[in-house]
Amino acid sequence: MKNPLLLVFPGNEALARALQAQFPARLENLVLHRFPDGESLVTLPAIEPGADVLVVCSLDQPDSKLAPLLFAADTARELGAGRVLLVAPYLAYMRQDRRFHDGEAITSRTFAAVISRHFDSLVTVDPHLHRYHDLAEIYTIPARAVSSAPAIAAWVHREVHKPLLIGPDEESAQWVEAIARLEGLPHTVLFKTRHDDFNVEVSLPDAGRWAGHTPVLVDDIISSAHTMIAAIGSLAKCGFAAPVCVGVHGLFAGPALAELKAAGAARIVTCNCVPHDSNAIDVMPALAAALPALLP
Amino acid sequence: MKNPLLLVFPGNEALARALQAQFPARLENLVLHRFPDGESLVTLPAIEPGADVLVVCSLDQPDSKLAPLLFAADTARELGAGRVLLVAPYLAYMRQDRRFHDGEAITSRTFAAVISRHFDSLVTVDPHLHRYHDLAEIYTIPARAVSSAPAIAAWVHREVHKPLLIGPDEESAQWVEAIARLEGLPHTVLFKTRHDDFNVEVSLPDAGRWAGHTPVLVDDIISSAHTMIAAIGSLAKCGFAAPVCVGVHGLFAGPALAELKAAGAARIVTCNCVPHDSNAIDVMPALAAALPALLP
Numbered sequence: 001m002k003n004p005l006l007l008v009f010p011g012n013e014a015l016a017r018a019l020q021a022q023f024p025a026r027l028e029n030l031v032l033h034r035f036p037d038g039e040s041l042v043t044l045p046a047i048e049p050g051a052d053v054l055v056v057c058s059l060d061q062p063d064s065k066l067a068p069l070l071f072a073a074d075t076a077r078e079l080g081a082g083r084v085l086l087v088a089p090y091l092a093y094m095r096q097d098r099r100f101h102d103g104e105a106i107t108s109r110t111f112a113a114v115i116s117r118h119f120d121s122l123v124t125v126d127p128h129l130h131r132y133h134d135l136a137e138i139y140t141i142p143a144r145a146v147s148s149a150p151a152i153a154a155w156v157h158r159e160v161h162k163p164l165l166i167g168p169d170e171e172s173a174q175w176v177e178a179i180a181r182l183e184g185l186p187h188t189v190l191f192k193t194r195h196d197d198f199n200v201e202v203s204l205p206d207a208g209r210w211a212g213h214t215p216v217l218v219d220d221i222i223s224s225a226h227t228m229i230a231a232i233g234s235l236a237k238c239g240f241a242a243p244v245c246v247g248v249h250g251l252f253a254g255p256a257l258a259e260l261k262a263a264g265a266a267r268i269v270t271c272n273c274v275p276h277d278s279n280a281i282d283v284m285p286a287l288a289a290a291l292p293a294l295l296p
Numbered sequence: 297m298k299n300p301l302l303l304v305f306p307g308n309e310a311l312a313r314a315l316q317a318q319f320p321a322r323l324e325n326l327v328l329h330r331f332p333d334g335e336s337l338v339t340l341p342a343i344e345p346g347a348d349v350l351v352v353c354s355l356d357q358p359d360s361k362l363a364p365l366l367f368a369a370d371t372a373r374e375l376g377a378g379r380v381l382l383v384a385p386y387l388a389y390m391r392q393d394r395r396f397h398d399g400e401a402i403t404s405r406t407f408a409a410v411i412s413r414h415f416d417s418l419v420t421v422d423p424h425l426h427r428y429h430d431l432a433e434i435y436t437i438p439a440r441a442v443s444s445a446p447a448i449a450a451w452v453h454r455e456v457h458k459p460l461l462i463g464p465d466e467e468s469a470q471w472v473e474a475i476a477r478l479e480g481l482p483h484t485v486l487f488k489t490r491h492d493d494f495n496v497e498v499s500l501p502d503a504g505r506w507a508g509h510t511p512v513l514v515d516d517i518i519s520s521a522h523t524m525i526a527a528i529g530s531l532a533k534c535g536f537a538a539p540v541c542v543g544v545h546g547l548f549a550g551p552a553l554a555e556l557k558a559a560g561a562a563r564i565v566t567c568n569c570v571p572h573d574s575n576a577i578d579v580m581p582a583l584a585a586a587l588p589a590l591l592p
Binding site for chain 1: 330331332333334335336337338339340341342356357358359360362363364366367368370371374375388389391392397398399400401402403405406407409410413519520547549550
């Protein structure tokens with residue numbers, strides 16, 4: 001790699017510094033000006049000829065970031081960058097991976113196509129892969145998905161007394177198991193039994209086995225927090241203590257954070273993928289480790 | 297052209313109906329849902345195989361519209377559209393046509409490149425062409441710029457008693473002259489004399505000639521309205537009555553409309569390019585006339 005420059009989109013300063021601690025590089029802010037008429041202008045620092053430019057921009061609230069992000073990529077190249085890589089610890093638009101109703105856009109595909117045309121490569125952390133199994137199904141540039149599991153496992157092992165890792169629903173089973181295995185932690189998953197449209201019973205098999213353990217709920221995205229809040233209620237019914245809630249990507253849309261606190265979370269922590277006060281688990285060592293392969 | 301469908305972006309209903317009055321086509325709303333996490337989803341109606349889809353979306357406040365606009369274009373094609381045309385009576389990002397300061401993005405080029413990759417053709421009204429002389433310098437798709445001059449000239453001739461068309465600065469001279477010529481209206485332009493950074497004198501040659509005329513200020517974009525407001529002040533000093541203010545594109549950023557009223561505009565009217573209560577001049581006949589050449 002050549003004279004790497006971390007070009008920081010506003011709001012991403014803390015995670016860019018955490019990345020710089022693992023990946024020696026010049027760090028400069030991208031200046032973003034938004035005009036009253038809704039246009040934006042970005043201004044970049046001087047770029048050394050042929051330098052690798054890493055645009056650091058997590059993609060929460062993606063619509064407002066898309067235009068300035070594309071401006072930044074094109075301008076970096078015009079100013080002499082060799083390669084332009086997108087460092088987006090949270091990658092947006094992964095959930096709309098099919099047409100769920102007639103006429104709907106498959107936004108994941110268009111978004112991936114646009115990003116792929118303006119950047120040379122992409123690195124992210126635990127993208128929401130459900131129907132897609134690999135970013136390469138929609139991104140046509142080299143795209144690397146880094147796992148947050150080692151950082152989460154180490155944090156739980158260090159910070160939580162007698163932890164029991166719990167997936168809030170059956171879909172999270174594999175995910176929670178992968179984290180638990182890394183540190184040899186016990187784990188389980190909440191099961192939903194749907195009686196009818198309005199009655200869903202959530203249960204934990206063998207709840208009695210876990211007396212004295214601290215429940216740790218883990219999910220990839222906390223957006224509305226409805227899944228976490230339902231899980232907290234179920235754990236209380238099973239006689240558990242208030243759980244620690246861990247999210248890889250804390251989007252906390254609208255009143256989600258306040259509602260999650262009110263529901264009884266003992267502690268709410270997230271990885272530093274989406275900049276937020278709850279960031280406590282540093283995934284930048286894993287992200288930094290992925291960079292040499294993308295910038296050979 | 298084949299089974300044309302006007303696909304209306306939210307907020308553009310009135311101008312789409314005005315276009316439909318001149319251009320017989322099916323008219324359907326594009327449903328735009330914005331999620332709390334800042335992603336958007338668009339849903340399209342059924343599209344007849346091979347139909348020409350005209351996405352009607354004026355591009356004021358462009359950053360928030362870009363992602364859904366690209367989703368709409370791609371989805372229209374996936375659902376069977378033959379050609380997908382963008383009807384953007386106001387075209388954004390035309391003013392940043394060079395790097396005014398080191399490191400700045402030339403946003404006009406990136407924006408044009410993105411639109412050109414997702415749409416087959418484009419029609420707009422009086423784009424702000426300053427250093428560019430033709431949309432073809434940055435748009436790689438067939439792009440047609442329609443003139444609002446005939447509609448403005450006809451409106452002024454019909455609505456204003458003894459009008460005197462006035463350009464608010466020397467840059468608007470050609471523009472105002474073109475409108476005036478169409479209906480044989482008198483016209484002039486305000487001249488700026490800059491004494492130093494803080495003292496600019498604005499004057500109107502032969503102000504005395506125009507006693508009894510109604511001043512009509514005309515400009516292409518009213519955004520902050522500062523240019524119009526300065527011109528109103530100059531006209532008052534020259535002894536003119538309160539002017540009629542005409543804009544092709546009324547963006548009215550922030551407090552612009554209130555400030556323009558407070559400055560003493562007798563009447564504020566705009567073309568129906570950017571949806572606004574001030575829309576009074578219908579440019580859709582001119583826009584409709586340009587469509588057959590784009591959809592042969």
